[in-house]
Amino acid sequence: MNAPPRPEVLHSANVTPLARLDIPGGGEVVVHRNHAFIGHMSPPDGTAIYDVSDPRRPRQVARIAPPDGFSHTHKVKVAGDLMITNVERHKRHFFRKGERIAAVTADLAATLGRPPQEAEIAAEIGVAPGDLDTLRAGLARGYQDGGFRVWDIADPANPRHLATVHTGGIGVHRFDMDERYAYISTEMEGYVGNILVIYDLADPTRPREVARWHMPGQHVAGGETPSWPGQRCRLHHALRVGDTLWAACWYAGAHVIDISDITAPRTIGRFNYHPPFPEPTHTFFRLAEPIAGRDLALMIDEEHDHVPGQPHGFLWVMDVSDPTRPVPVSTFHVSERESPYARAGGRFGGHQFQERQIGSLVFATWFAGGVRIIDIATPETPREIGHYLPSPAPGHASPQSNDVDVDERGVVYVIDRDRGFDVFSFAR
Amino acid sequence: MCEDCFDESEVPGERPSLPRLMQAARHIERDFPGEAVPSEAWVIYLGRRSGTIDWPAMQRIARAMEAAGLLLSLTPGGDLRN
Structure with missing residues (x-):
């Protein structure tokens, strides 16, 4: 029997598909010196480096495995000759459920007057009965591997390991870096949820912690008490522009952090919109160059389990002329009707945009909505001027466009969370 | 829920059915x-x-949506879902 035909890539007339690679799903793509650096979602795939000098023929030149089978290294950043890759517990939220087994078992035994069955424990925790052994094994094993690794990528085809830094908890999520400092979002002993830890890379073989920043309530070892359940309020990641870090803090919204003294980060502004808005703050990024005479930042929420009546994850345009008081200018939304995959399965809404300024253009990923190219030349009324929807990966009902970057040539690179790496060009 | 990204404490809450919610919210x-x-x-x-x-x-x-959700949660039959 013939396999069903694969759906074609869908795109606007001003977009030209250049290449599609069938590679494992990715969490981040960064393009630097004609190379695409990709962090893959799941072990055994770690980091892959592609030569994209000819964007129609990306060519893998290097692969780096995760340090072990229990970690993923799905984030990557590059500055100068340095690359940093994260190390984070794979399936971290799943394995956290293992910490509840003992308490749930005891509670059920008290309620039922007998030892609970495996299925009852699993139902209470919210996993399949067959998952309990995996959770118990994970609990017994623990996790001490979280952190980040520093590499010399002067020759991208031969990355050279310089240092491994262990942090704490489940390890490192997304982060930013320049040639001198790394701005790491990580769990640390004594804190609830990810905080910011800044490392000095002056000697990249020995990164040195120079500062920490957290939100009030996170530092439980210091006597603070969180006012939220679980890890709802945590740093997702912070991006440096000038002497300021623009921090997306999940259900705590956006924070502006002054680092004019790198050893003493201090919050100077915040904007939290949870509630009433349902989706967590994923990325907050100040545009270095003004648009229409205004100092602006972009912000995007990560789509969650969608509930009818709530908006899908969307893009915010923020006025940050007074960084102590970020104010929304407008919000941009993509309709389910713009993608044939919106209700096919998987998430639909917003996730991420390119973390560099391309004039007034924003290249943003909507999971099953692909890459939306949005012009914010008039910040009050952002306007979509192009789109690119990758075809779903084999065995998947929808594309899950996860991360995007744009190089100096205007070539756009998009990585799918499940599988696939697409390259296209865009003309205004 | 995507367990790569979201924690247990981040499960969306129950919502009333969309037509009732919209009518009330508007x-x-x-x-x-x-x-x-x-x-x-x-x-x-x-x-x-x-x-x-x-x-x-x-x-x-x-x-308005938040107020409508609260109102319907207090109203008999307001817990209907799509």
Whole structure:
């Protein structure tokens, strides 16, 4: 029997598909010196480096495995000759459920007057009965591997390991870096949820912690008490522009952090919109160059389990002329009707945009909505001027466009969370 | 829920059925002081059309939706879901 035909890539007339690679799903793509650096979602795939000098023929030149089978290294950043890759517990939220087994078992035994069955424990925790052994094994094993690794990528085809830094908890999520400092979002002993830890890379073989920043309530070892359940309020990641870090803090919204003294980060502004808005703050990024005479930042929420009546994850345009008081200018939304995959399965809404300024253009990923190219030349009324929807990966009902970057040539690179790496060009 | 990204404490709450929620929310929003939200903003908010919603309109819609959800949770039959 013939396999069903694969759906074609869908795109606007001003977009030209250049290449599609069938590679494992990715969490981040960064393009630097004609190379695409990709962090893959799941072990055994770690980091892959592609030569994209000819964007129609990306060519893998290097692969780096995760340090072990229990970690993923799905984030990557590059500055100068340095690359940093994260190390984070794979399936971290799943394995956290293992910490509840003992308490749930005891509670059920008290309620039922007998030892609970495996299925009852699993139902209470919210996993399949067959998952309990995996959770118990994970609990017994623990996790001490979280952190980040520093590499010399002067020759991208031969990355050279310089240092491994262990942090704490489940390890490192997304982060930013320049040639001198790394701005790491990580769990640390004594804190609830990810905080910011800044490392000095002056000697990249020995990164040195120079500062920490957290939100009030996170530092439980210091006597603070969180006012939220679980890890709802945590740093997702912070991006440096000038002497300021623009921090997306999940259900705590956006924070502006002054680092004019790198050893003493201090919050100077915040904007939290949870509630009433349902989706967590994923990325907050100040545009270095003004648009229409205004100092602006972009912000995007990560789509969650969608509930009818709530908006899908969307893009915010923020006025940050007074960084102590970020104010929304407008919000941009993509309709389910713009993608044939919106209700096919998987998430639909917003996730991420390119973390560099391309004039007034924003290249943003909507999971099953692909890459939306949005012009914010008039910040009050952002306007979509192009789109690119990758075809779903084999065995998947929808594309899950996860991360995007744009190089100096205007070539756009998009990585799918499940599988696939697409390259296209865009003309205004 | 995507267990790569979200924790147990981040599961969305129960919501009333969409038609009831919308009816209540639009009624509540009309009663707010100030300029009413244009119909097009509601259409965009609900994902039926792409486009821009300004901040004042987003605030009004979100507050009206929140109030409607609370109202219906206190109303018999308000827990119906789609």
